[in-house]
Amino acid sequence: MKFLEYEAKELLRPHGVPLPPSGGVIKTAAGLPAALRRAGKGPWVIKAQVLAGGRGKAGGIKLAKTAAQAKAAAKSIIGMNLVTHQTKGQGIKVREVLVEGAAKIEREIYFSILIDRRGACPVVVASAEGGMEIEKLAEEKPQAILRLPFDPVAGLRDYEARRLAFDLKIPAQRVGEFVKLAKALATVFIQYDCSLLEINPLAFTPKGLLALDAKLITDDNALFRHQELAKKTDHETSSLEREARKADISYIGLDGNIGCMVNGAGLAMGTMDTIVLAGGRPANFLDVGGSADEERVTRAFQIILKDSKVKAILVNIFGGIVKCDMIAAGILAAVKKVKLKVPLVVRLQGTNVEQGRRLLASSSLSVVQAEDLWDAAQKAVQAAQNNGHRNGAAS
Amino acid sequence: MSILLSKESRIIVQGFTGSAGSFHAKQCLDYGSPIVGGVTPGRGGQTHLERPVFDTVHEAVEKAGADTSLIFVPAPFAADAIMEAADAGIDLIICITEGMPVKDMAVVKRFLSVKSRPRRLIGPNCPGVITPGQAKAGIMPAYIHTPGPIGVVSRSGTLTYEAVHQLTRNALGQSTVVGIGGDPIPGSSFTDILELFESDPQTEAVVMIGEIGGSAEEEAAAFFKRKMSKPVFGFIAGRSAPEGRRMGHAGAIVEGGAGTHASKIKAMREAGIVVVENLSEIGDVVSRSRQAAPASR
Structure with a gap:
């Protein structure tokens, strides 16, 4: 789960991570005077709270020297459609801004902790070149990036953080402060099962080190032991995706017009890829799970159909342990229940496949059957095109 | 020849008496897989699918000569199950469990790095291993x-x-x-x-x-x-x-x-x-x- 900057900072504060004085989050300019009071004397920074990076350049972060400037900044940012290099041309509507006291920055460093898949442990990734996007830095100056793997049980040790401090050319009199901060971040990373904790920039100010920004992603698989995180709203997923999750269906909305229902995540991706190869565009990723029974298939159809772009549906089920005739019966019942209007292409494979196909063929419902995945993808692309034209809404 | 799994393997199932463990152990047995027992803490001494149930993996190794473990334990307890199997000297651990936290696997890998056994851990979140015609340890x-x-x-x-x-x-x-x-x-x-x-x-x-x-x-x-x-x-x-x-x-x-x-x-x-x-x-x-x-x- 991805957290907004202010949520990440709320999590970091009790662990002794030094942060700028906070005025809190406001949704309208009316709340600004109180927020400025809470943040203390100016200047202040007004920051859009969205998940995308690159907010500053896109006009989502503004410095205000006076209360009037702060008001103008808040008014311009709240409600704006923020387009950054990470939003891929589309904008994200800003619903709230964080108000903070501005810091006098002497120097910035990049600091993050993530999971090193290969080393099977957490790793600190840091650079003396702060403020820059790490992807850009990795491309242009890979030698400027330091990596320090550490023990997931013991956490970051003093000597490890100290070595990192000297490698980052942190002046000797500030090394102690850095070690304390780095260890606090490592503790949060481990304690909350993070997959990414990024502080960019970590700033040197006359008053000490400050985490000016914070990006936090936690491991969804570990939510069972973090009730306080599980209660938070997942800002990234759409309401449809959340609805699917409740039904134990893994769904991600995309921008094509062919709805997909597949069992298994890998096969679901493979099915999407095959649709693209056949010249079509998938409307979603959907893994219906191992037990593709009538109830789940019905829920999956309902979810797919809530996306009005869908012009055809491709069902690709590899019946392993679950038999194909059972799956076919489930599909037919679900089609009746949801009163399916868009063309449906079904590719079944696995145990009792012949019985399954006979069931689908003998039904009065119009189900297009496919021999294999390639055949299915081509038929679905064709069906979506025909249906799009018929509705005068070809895409 | 084959790799990892053969008809000579001696397989136990951790989470043997649970619904997923039972269902898939039965399927593996039907394929002729050499399952020599299972582990469910607190159910030791019982018989399940005509195989002995043990309280601990150590006991299964000692009494049934297990060298391979197939794990169906729920995600919150899967890391512990893997470490138990490793500590008991199991040679090949196959963990089917889906949804294990990444940190748990980091801890498991750390644990395994100082053990001489297992020689191999497969998974988690995987369908398992099958050597066609000989043995299936998976779903x-x-x-x-x-x-x-x-x-x-x-x-x-x-x-x-x-x-x-x-x-x-x-x-x-x-x-x-x-x-x-x-x-x-x-x-x-x-x-x-x-x-x-x-x-x-x-x-x-x-x-x-x-x-x-x-x-x-x-x-x-x-x-x-x-x-x-x-x-x-x-x-x-x-x-x-x-x-x-x-x-x-x-x-x-x-x-x-x-x-x-x-x-x-x-x-x-x-x-x-x-x-x-x-x-x-x-x-x-x-x-x-x-x-x-x-x-x-």
């Missing part, structure tokens, strides 16, 4: 498999079934099929399994099924180039996946431009792996290639 549908010369290693479950089904339809049997799982930190990597296939006399060629996220496929490509004489056919799922979104599997996510479909395909091609672009053509491509140049590359 894959057995009937699609047939014994033969092709090794299969994959990060995905149903995608593996799709590939195996295509191979079997093309009269290409499998030596062993290994699902290494879709998590960010797997017990075994592609490279680990490719190394085993390379030295297995039965295996003549390998099908490797990867997906977006991480760099395991790139590392496997580098290994192939340096160390392998047998041909490898590769497929990568997720060409159409958007960046930054987890595609079902915790490990299948493109982050910060790394782990993309394009980078994996490029690394594999450059190393000399035959890349199959269309999922529905895996069986055909392997078949055609073997007719053109039988045995090795």
Whole structure:
């Protein structure tokens, strides 16, 4: 789960991570005077709270020297459609801004902790070149990036953080402060099962080190032991995706017009890829799970159909342990229940496949059957095109 | 020959009496797999599926001579189950469990690094291992498999079934099929399994099924180039996946431009792996290639 900057900072504060004085989050300019009071004397920074990076350049972060400037900044940012290099041309509507006291920055460093898949442990990734996007830095100056793997049980040790401090050319009199901060971040990373904790920039100010920004992603698989995180709203997923999750269906909305229902995540991706190869565009990723029974298939159809772009549906089920005739019966019942209007292409494979196909063929419902995945993808692309034209809404 | 699993294996099931454990243990037994018992703490002394139940893995090793463990324990307890099996001296641990926190696997790997056993951990979040005609330790549908010369290693479950089904339809049997799982930190990597296939006399060629996220496929490509004489056919799922979104599997996510479909395909091609672009053509491509140049590359 991805957290907004202010949520990440709320999590970091009790662990002794030094942060700028906070005025809190406001949704309208009316709340600004109180927020400025809470943040203390100016200047202040007004920051859009969205998940995308690159907010500053896109006009989502503004410095205000006076209360009037702060008001103008808040008014311009709240409600704006923020387009950054990470939003891929589309904008994200800003619903709230964080108000903070501005810091006098002497120097910035990049600091993050993530999971090193290969080393099977957490790793600190840091650079003396702060403020820059790490992807850009990795491309242009890979030698400027330091990596320090550490023990997931013991956490970051003093000597490890100290070595990192000297490698980052942190002046000797500030090394102690850095070690304390780095260890606090490592503790949060481990304690909350993070997959990414990024502080960019970590700033040197006359008053000490400050985490000016914070990006936090936690491991969804570990939510069972973090009730306080599980209660938070997942800002990234759409309401449809959340609805699917409740039904134990893994769904991600995309921008094509062919709805997909597949069992298994890998096969679901493979099915999407095959649709693209056949010249079509998938409307979603959907893994219906191992037990593709009538109830789940019905829920999956309902979810797919809530996306009005869908012009055809491709069902690709590899019946392993679950038999194909059972799956076919489930599909037919679900089609009746949801009163399916868009063309449906079904590719079944696995145990009792012949019985399954006979069931689908003998039904009065119009189900297009496919021999294999390639055949299915081509038929679905064709069906979506025909249906799009018929509705005068070809895409 | 085969790798990892054979009819000589002595398998126990952890989480034996639970619903998933029971169901799949029965399927494995029906296939003729050498399951010698199971472990469910507190149910020791009972009999389940005509096999003895033990309280601990240590007891199962001592009394039933278990050397392989198949784990169906729920995610919050899976790390502990793996460590128990390792401590008891189990040789091969296969963890089917889906949804294990990444941190738990980091801790498990740390734990295993100081143990002499197991020699191998497969999974978690995987369909398991099958050596067709000999033994199945996993949840894959057995009937699609047939014994033969092709090794299969994959990060995905149903995608593996799709590939195996295509191979079997093309009269290409499998030596062993290994699902290494879709998590960010797997017990075994592609490279680990490719190394085993390379030295297995039965295996003549390998099908490797990867997906977006991480760099395991790139590392496997580098290994192939340096160390392998047998041909490898590769497929990568997720060409159409958007960046930054987890595609079902915790490990299948493109982050910060790394782990993309394009980078994996490029690394594999450059190393000399035959890349199959269309999922529905895996069986055909392997078949055609073997007719053109039988045995090795």
